[in-house]
Amino acid sequence: MRAVLRKLLSVVATLVLALPVRAAPRQGPLITLIEENDDFALNGDQHYTQGLKISYLYSDEKTPDWSYSLAHTIPDLGMDVEMPRFGYSLGQNIYTPKNIRSRVPIQNDRPYAGWLYFGMILQRQGKQGGVPVNDSFEVDLGFIGPESFAAQAQAWWHTVGGWIVPKGWGNQLNTEPAIDIKYDRQWKFATESHGVGAEFIPNAGFSLGNVMTYGGAGALVRFGYNIPNDFGPQTIDSLASPTGDRAPRTHSFGWYIYAAADGRAVLHNAFLDGNLYQRSPHVEKEPLVADFKTGLVLAFRRFDITGSFVQRTCEYKGQPRCDRFGSITLNFTF
DSSP states (O other): OHHHHHHHHHHHHHHHHHSOOOOOOOOOOEEEEEEEEGGGGTOOSOEEEEEEEEEEEOOGGGOOHHHHHHHHHSOOTTOEEOOOEEEEEEEEEEEEOSOOSOSSOOTTSOOOEEEEEEEEEEEEEEEETTEEEEEEEEEEEEEESGGGOHHHHHHHHHHHHTOOOOSOGGGSOOOEEEEEEEEEEEEOEEEEETTEEEEEEEEEEEEEESSEEEEEEEEEEEEEESOOSSOOOOOTTOSSOOOOOSSOOSOSEEEEEEEEEEEEEEEEEHHHHOOSSSOOOOOOBOSEEEEEEEEEEEEESSEEEEEEEEEEOOOBTTOSSOOEEEEEEEEEEO
């Protein structure tokens, strides 16, 4: 009997030792809060007027087995994949015409629209030819139309602030279940000496769905002191999701300034084209759109704060003035 037990324990030990072992945990959970508003850039209450997004990435050792397998099943496109990360997001975007006092539809301005969504995020990092690389996958599911609660959110905020409550939400886009699938790859080229560093981070990707369908590419440059080991700040509409550091920080403080440009060739934009399968207000969109961003990041041991200014080229035919907005991002690592 003892011989049988010894043999059984030997077999179990062999099987355990033969199981694949993941890398030791390198990063704790990451919470990111992004708030965007046109008032931050003194643009007035119009067009893309408000966006809020919160995301949560699990720590490395909490990556679910199915997402770990998926990250290694998706073609790596030349990247040596390291430990992936998985997380969730929740967000809401609000869009209005310039004239928010009118109760009737405005034919030559973008329609009222809201987008409320819940998302799942999968990230994987590694190297491609010795260059650090980050892949971001995100699937957002939600509703366009009254179920986005954009009208209620804006009315509440304007009431609290003592501003005029928009009158035309009865003309918003119709109810439409919506999906947005995003993918982006970033490459990082960096140089550093005595804490002072500069980095160049190009990216390319796409968005598919009845919310936004487009292909995009861009680049970010940043310069500063004790630059975090991440892939730079993102806005709500960025194809990439925030990454955070891949290892605990050794410096108590760092900072950097950055400038970025992103261009996209747009096939479908629900907030300009209107509902996909119903008649609704719409305008004729511009097929090529670009964002120009600049900002400052203060990086502490456990959190970052980012202030950004975004200038967007005109998005529809006859738009009298191109839009701009401000973005504030808070990252917390545990």
